[in-house]
Amino acid sequence: MRRLITFFALLCAFAAHAQSPALTDDVLGHLAKHPQVRAEFTQSRENPALAEPQLSHGDLIFVIGHGMVWHTRDPFEDTLVFTSGDTSRLNAQGKLERVRDGNRGVSQVSGMLQSLLAGKSDDAARQFTISADGTPEHWTLHFVPRQARVAKVLAGITLKGDAFLQSIEVNLASGERTLITFANTRDAGSLTPVESTVLGIP
Amino acid sequence: MKSLSTTQRAGLFAFASLVVCLLCAWLLFGRGTSPLQTDVLTLLPATERHPLAEDAVERLARASGxxxxxxxxxxxxxxxxxxxxxxxxxxxxxxxxxxxxxxxPPFDLDQLVTPFLPFRFHLLTPEDRAALTTSGFDPVDALKRRLNQPFGANVGAKLTDDPFGWMQHWLDRQPWNRSALVPEDxxxxxxxxxxxxxxxxxxxxxxxxxxxxxxxxxxxxxxxxxxxxxxxxxxxxxxxGAIFYAASARAGAEHDTHVVGIASTVGIALLLLLVFRSLRPLLIAFVSTALGVIGAIATTVLVFGQLHLLTLVFGAALLGEAVDYSIQYLCARANAGADWHAERGVRQVRPALLLALATSLLGYSLLAVVPFPFLRQMAVFAIAGMAIACASVFWLLPALAQKPARAPLSPSLVRLALGWQRIASGRRALLGVAVLCVVAVPGWLRLGHDDDIHLLISPPKALEAQTATIREVAGFGGGSQFWLVEGANAEEVLQREEALTDRLQTWVADGKLGGWTGISAMLPSAHRQAANIAALEPLFTPRERMSEWLGQAGFRAEGSAGFVAAYPGRAFTIDDWLAMPAYTPFRYLWMSGGKHGVGSIVVPQGQDDADLLRTASDGLPGVSLVDKPASITALFGRYRGYADVWLGGALALVGLAFVWRYGLRSAWRVLLPPAAGIVLSVAALGYLGEPLTLFHVMALMLVLGVGANYAVFLREGEPHVAHLPGAAYAGVLLSAVTALLSFGLLALSTMPALRHFGLTLLLGIGFTALLAPVSVPAPKNRTA
Known part of the structure; x- marks a missing residue:
């Protein structure tokens, strides 16, 4: 499952080797213009074992080269900080605690997204067949696993967006579906002292 | 033997030699497997107090074998x-x-998940166990948090099999999920x-x-x-991989054997030709030496069942000492001129040769006492080789050297010898030695020491660098430091290991340690598994409550029923662990079924400070840090300390032998050259900035053995060549140069230990040979 987690890590992959390289490159170029982004998120998870979708809301800040703060406000209060390769939780006392059992892939998501925006998109292309459609103003990227072993578990990932990323959809072969939608996405402006501290920005 | 004629005796000896040669050939080539050993590990002394620890060292070394x-x-x-x-x-x-x-090969991800299902309730990470046992654990909240993790977390076990994520947490800790390598294409x-x-x-x-x-x-x-x-x-x-290390060690040793063997053979041959100016002495000397070496090989293989390539390197150098006996005999022959009588010649050199052999054997047998396979093999090899070479002089050579020599010793050598002998004897020379000894003092004071294992094992840097890169990229390869956990039975070992690894876990959290590999991360003790169940028990009593919680968190009733019904499953046992294919690569961590009891190995990662690592096992029963390199280093240091005492003891023994032979008043003169040789070579090492190692000290013992020979040869030889001033010393110089040619070449060896050995002998034999004239009164009838 470790490798699967890694593939999740690639789910924000705006790769260069896509079928429509021009569009993909455009999308990538546009996204990279926003090195610090804030957004509200809504995550919905559907699983055949669950009676109804699980919904969570919160806000996030993403800073290229540093990481992401994922702040869930509802249905519980929780702040996770993803820096390259590490997941930490901001506890009630305002201190960072490393999360050992956190989903390592998630912390890699943020790292991968950063490396992608820095122009290193090969990793995603190795794992996925990427197809793009739409226009740079309104685009969709599809990621389908290239390897059969992975495809048995992961059906595909779809990203949608305009100037910013609007949604991420992860479909598992088991029928589980996770949809994250972003709203009110904007350039972050200045960071709060806490944000700077937890992301290690001097 | 007295009743036998020279030729009969020689015939018998030749027959015996032939038998030994055949035996040697059979031992080396006739038995299918070659007794030539190239594994450096077999040369290392047993350092651990417990045989289980030695087992463990071996296992770890062979894990990637x-x-x-x-x-x-x-x-x-x-x-x-x-x-x-x-x-x-x-x-x-x-x-x-x-x-x-x-x-x-094609495999299903499920294979790394499904086999764990029956055991899942018994296998909890320490964090999960801690979370479950803290008051205020809210199952519904825990489920909610898991279900709403960002990006989705439910890979691996099915959500219905593992709603809380305990099993996934556990599986995430398993070694195959910690590798830096990811399957792709x-x-x-x-x-x-x-x-x-x-x-x-x-x-x-x-x-x-x-x-x-x-x-x-x-x-x-x-x-x-x-x-x-x-x-x-x-x-x-x-x-x-071991094969590359073995090959490089073999290549080094083969290179050394060739360089030392060929160079010293050619050098000695040229020298003998030059000095004796005839081919026969050369052949005689080589027959005697070759017999010595062949006999030594046969004896070593018989005693140890194998012959290490490094012993052979040393053996190649031994040529230079074994040839001394025949040189003395041949010098006597050359000096006797037309008066030569082969048997009388033997009688003439016998006392000197026996005394010299005795001192050499003394030196080598002290090496044999060290519980160190490498030194032992060298000692046995040398003792057998010396004794046989010497015997061949007594019993074989007379038959080969019946006729008088065609030419006397090279006059220029004799002149040179006499010239130096005049300078280096008498009161003036004693004064000179005294001055030299004073000059030596600062050298002694500058002397450092070095007991590092790399004296014995020094793999090429390129290979070391590649190994380090592979370790870094792939996370493979254990170090040579590890904790050994011992116990009366499997359960005790596991519990003791957990006591250690719990401590290590806090180190990892503090950044003092990168990580560790041990069986307790894969197989918790029965005690700990019981604790896991005890932590879960309240959640499952009554079971209906658990079903309720799952429902509150959003699970359908039919989805959660299987999970609740599966509790508590069964405990994970050592047999289950052994049966699981995924764990096969880690079996080396577990030791049972051997003759030394049950034990396990815990290998640290990202920390190699042995002192720090040792504190992790402080106060834990049955747990100790095994640090083979450090143990060897400590051992080298300890023996270096002992060796000083032995050296003193050997000096005293040789002194006693001299007192017995030469009387109290003359003995000190004979002992002076080797003693001064030792003092001066140690000082020279100090000036050269060479730290003193065990191997330097061992070489000094040989300097004593060989150096005493020279004083003896000179002292014993002098009366027989009164008509030829300088001839006796010329013979000694000849012996010394052959020794330098062979032992000195060890200084070119690829292995530091042999290099140190060679350098010390080079210095020691050089000084002793130059100082040898002080052992006899100054030559009379001075012309200058």
Whole structure:
């Protein structure tokens, strides 16, 4: 499952080797213009074992080269900080605690997204067949696993967006579906002292 | 023997020699497997108090034993993978490899999940157990948090099998999920800034130390590598594995044997030709020496069952000492001129030779006392070789040297010898020695010491660098430090290991340790599994409550029923662990069924400060840090300390022998050259900035043995050549130069221990030979 987690890590992959390289490159170029982004998120998870979708809301800040703060406000209060390769939780006392059992892939998501925006998109292309459609103003990227072993578990990932990323959809072969939608996405402006501290920005 | 004639005795000796030669040939070549040992590990002394610890050292060293671990690197990912695929195919085509893994066999991810289902409630991470036992644990909240993790977390076990994520947490800690390598295109790969690395593992059909296997496998690898690089320029191949270390050690030793053996043989031959100006003495000297060496090989193989290549290197150097006996005899022959009588010649040199042999054997037998296989083998080799070479002088050589010499010793050598003898004897010389000894004091004061294991094992830097890169990229390869956990039974061992690893876990959290590999991360003790169940028990009593919670968190009733019904499952046992294929690569961590009891190994990662590591096991029963390099270093240091005492003792013994032979008043003169030789060579080492090692001190013992010979040869030889001033000393010089030619060449050895040995002998024998004239009164009838 470790490798699967890694593939999740690639789910924000705006790769260069896509079928429509021009569009993909455009999308990538546009996204990279926003090195610090804030957004509200809504995550919905559907699983055949669950009676109804699980919904969570919160806000996030993403800073290229540093990481992401994922702040869930509802249905519980929780702040996770993803820096390259590490997941930490901001506890009630305002201190960072490393999360050992956190989903390592998630912390890699943020790292991968950063490396992608820095122009290193090969990793995603190795794992996925990427197809793009739409226009740079309104685009969709599809990621389908290239390897059969992975495809048995992961059906595909779809990203949608305009100037910013609007949604991420992860479909598992088991029928589980996770949809994250972003709203009110904007350039972050200045960071709060806490944000700077937890992301290690001097 | 007295009743036998010279020829009869020689005939018997020749017959015996022939038998020994045949025996030696059979031992070396006639038994299918070669007794030639190249594994350096077999030379290391047992350092651990417990045999289980030695077992453990062995296991760890062999964990990657008969495998080549290869990483193919290319900056382009596709090229790296294609190259690795081709390399794998090329290697697999050779039957010397039992198996080659480049492309992974098809397997189902489920195989790493499903087998754990029956045990899942017994296997909890420490964090989960702690969370479950803290008051205020809210199951519904825990479920909610898991279900709403960002990006989704439910990979691996099905959500209904593992709603809380306990099993996934557990599986995440298993070793295969901690590797830095990720399967891609069915190959294990790692990506770094400088490109892609692809893993290829080739398992040998046979031992890494088996000569035939080693050569064939390396040749095939080299061909495959060449072909791979030709097709994909820019590909680099990183390698590690015992086979490469063994091959480099073998190449080093073979190089040494050739250099020392050939160079000293040629050098000695030229020298003898020059001095005796005839071919016969040369042949005689070589027959005697060759018999010594052959006998030594046979004896060593008989005693140890094997012959280490390094012993052979040392043996090649021993030529120079074994040839001394025949040189003395041949000098006597050359000096006697037409008056030569072979048997009388033997009688003439016998006392000197026996005394010299006795002192040499004394020196070597002290080496044999050290419980150190390498030194022991050298000592046995030397003792047998010396004794046989000496015996051949008494019993074989007279028959070969019946006729008087055709030419006397080279006059220029004799003149040279006499010239120096005049300078280096008498009161003036004693004064000189005294001055030299004073000059030596600062050298002694500058002397440091070095007991590092690298004296014995010094693999090439390139190989070390590749091994380090592979360890870094792939996370493979254990160090030589580890904790040994012992106990009366499996359960006790596991519990004791947990006491250790719990402590290590806090170290990891504090950043004092990168991580550790141990069985307790895969198989908790029964006690701990019971604690896991105890932590879960309240949640499942009554079971209906758990079903309720799952429903509150959003699960359908039919989805959660299976999970609740599966509780508590069964405990994970050592047999289950052994039966699980995924754990096969880690079996070396567990020791049972051996004759030394039950135990386990815990290997630290990312920390090699032995003192710090040792504190982790402080106060834990049955747990100790085993640090083979440090143990060897400590052992070297300890023996270096003992060796000083032995050296003193040997000096005293040799002194006693001299007192017995020469009387109290003269003995000190005979002892002076070797003693001063030792003092001066130690000082020279100090001035050269060479730290003193065990091997220097061992070499000093030989300096004593060999150096005493020279004083004896001179002292005993002088009366017989009164008509030829300088001739006796010329013989000594000849012996010394042959010794320098052979032992001195050890200073060129690739192995630091032998290099130190050689350098010390070079200095010691040099000084002693130059100082030897003080052992006799100054030559009379001075002309100058």
């Amino acid at each position: 008969d495998r080549m671990v290869l990483l193919v690197h290319h900056k382009d990912d596709d090229a790296a993978k294609d190259a690795a695929r081709e390399l794998g195919a090329a290697l697999a085509a050779d039957p010397v490899f039992a198996s080659v893994i480049a492309e992974l 069915d190959m294990l790969t790692a990506h770094r800034d400088d490109g892609s690395y692809v893993l290829v593992i080739a398992t040998l059909k046979g031992s890494s130390y088996d000569d035939v296997v080693q050569r064939q496998a390396l040749a095939t690898l080299e061909r495959a590598e060449t072909a791979m690089v030709a097709r994909h320029p820019g590909t680099a191949l990183l390698r590690t």
